[in-house]
């Protein structure tokens with residue numbers, strides 16, 4: 533398969549111990565959604581809220597499934613407290629089979 537300029541370029545490789553830069557990669561996804569190149573399918577919280585929730589350490593894993601409107605594949609972006617972030621393509625059926633768990637009330641972790 534050809535490299536997709538939308539989703540295959542979304543991940544920003546880590547310059548430290550992590551495989552991906554959490555802030556830059558999340559920002560890249562947000563930018564692509566804003567540009568109409570990707571679509572948020574389902575996540576624990578909106579992309580913009582993933583990092584504040586992660587930093588609160590109130591939820592251990594925070595994931596988001598994002599549709600690439602360019603190549604029609606689904607991208608999985610998963611953050612984990614004190615763990616490695618995961619960025620990979622996912623099967624669309626994973627979304628319904630994912631073990632979604634409760635998100636703590638927003639007022640406990642949101643920045644504003």
Ligand SMILES: [Zn+2]
Nearest residue numbers: 536539600603
């Ligand atoms: Zn793509």
